[in-house]
Amino acid sequence: AQRVTQPEKLLSVFKGAPVELKCNYSYSGSPELFWYVQYSRQRLQLLLRHISRESIKGFTADLNKGETSFHLKKPFAQEEDSAMYYCALSLANSGYALNFGKGTSLLVTP
Amino acid sequence: DGGITQSPKYLFRKEGQNVTLSCEQNLNHDAMYWYRQDPGQGLRLIYYSQIVNDFQKGDIAEGYSVSREKKESFPLTVTSAQKNPTAFYLCASTGTSGTGELFFGEGSRLTVL
Numbered sequence: 001a002q003r004v005t006q007p008e009k010l011l012s013v014f015k016g017a018p019v020e021l022k023c024n025y026s027y028s029g030s031p032e033l034f035w036y037v038q039y040s041r042q043r044l045q046l047l048l049r050h051i052s053r054e055s056i057k058g059f060t061a062d063l064n065k066g067e068t069s070f071h072l073k074k075p076f077a078q079e080e081d082s083a084m085y086y087c088a089l090s091l092a093n094s095g096y097a098l099n100f101g102k103g104t105s106l107l108v109t110p
Numbered sequence: 111d112g113g114i115t116q117s118p119k120y121l122f123r124k125e126g127q128n129v130t131l132s133c134e135q136n137l138n139h140d141a142m143y144w145y146r147q148d149p150g151q152g153l154r155l156i157y158y159s160q161i162v163n164d165f166q167k168g169d170i171a172e173g174y175s176v177s178r179e180k181k182e183s184f185p186l187t188v189t190s191a192q193k194n195p196t197a198f199y200l201c202a203s204t205g206t207s208g209t210g211e212l213f214f215g216e217g218s219r220l221t222v223l
Contacts, residue, residue, distance in 0.1 A: 009150065032210050044153075044200065044214040086152060090210040095141050095160040097168065098212055102152035 002027050004089050006101035013077050013108055021072040021104045023061075023087030032090035033070040034098065035061055039083045047072075047085070057081070077108045113137065116201050116215035123188075123195075123222055131186045131218045133201035140205060142184035143212065146170060147198040156199075159184055188220060196222045 005024045013019050025031055035047040048056045050063040050070060061072045070087060084105050088098040114135045123129045133142065141160045145153040155168030159178040173192025178184055184203075188195045198219050202212040 006152075034210055036212075043216050044202075046211045049210060094155075094168070095143075095158045095166065096204060096210060097143055097155050097158050098153075098210070099155070100145075100153040102150060 002089060002091060002099055004087050004099055004101035006085075006087055006104050008104045009102070010105045010107065013106070015079055015108055015110050016076050019074050019077040019081070019106065019108075021085050021087075021106065023070045023072065023101060025068050025070060025087075025089050027068075027089055029092070031063070031065075031070075032092075033061075033063060034088045034090065035059070035070075035072050036086045036088055036098075036100075037083050038086070044086070077106075079108050079110060082106055082108045114201055114203055114213055114215040116199075116218050118218060119216065121218060121220045123220065125222055126190045128187055128189050129195075129220065131188070131199055131201075131220070133184045133186065133215060135182055135184075135201075135203045135213075137203060137205075137213060138181070139203035139213070140181070141203060142178070143202045143204075144168075144174070144176065144184070144186045145200045145202065147200055147217070153200065156186065195220055 003026045033050045037047040038044045059074045086103045087101040117132045143158040144156040154170050157176040159165035175187045200217045201215040204212050
């Protein structure tokens with residue numbers, strides 16, 4: 001079964017501290033993974049995707065097929081990073097629908 | 111201004127009533143999706159449509175129905191058969207390039223009284 005697991009419901013860090021939001025997946029094929037973010041009172045939006053191997057707003061995520069993980073990292077958290085973060089797996093056999101994890105709420109405090 | 115528009119933003123209904131949520135996009139996207147978002151549950155797929163006049167059930171389709179008569183429109187009907195309809199509903203769309211980027215609407219919050 002295709003599944004995305006985000007073990008942490010809430011993650012609280014101080015401003016300037018490193019942050020890592022965990023994501024594990026189960027998928028029999030070659031996975032396409034994404035991180036989406038939802039800031040307060042804004043719509044859900046794409047943060048980054050593993051195939052582009054880019055850094056967005058200082059965040060990076062590396063696909064580790066051996067550990068079936070796609071953790072999101074940022075070396076120095078900022079208060080404006082406070083948001084809900086969702087890891088998602090693209091399902092090519094379901095019209096490219098995304099299978100989302102339950103989300104992690106990141107709170108960055110001063 | 112391109113994007114996805116959902117209406118209404120807030121909706122109240124009595125038990126036993128059907129209600130239809132609107133989703134319109136002017137992005138010329140072929141594929142459209144409906145998700146349900148509940149606290150602590152993430153987003154769960156209700157229905158999706160890859161092309162006009164065709165749609166498929168997602169993980170939690172029971173008690174819902176959709177239609178796709180036009181490319182830009184994908185309305186969702188929450189029927190009285192849906193046992194727990196109070197939720198936040200999100201519509202999304204994507205081009206069929208398979209890049210995986212879904213564009214989301216602002217959502218509709220349905221409350222059953």
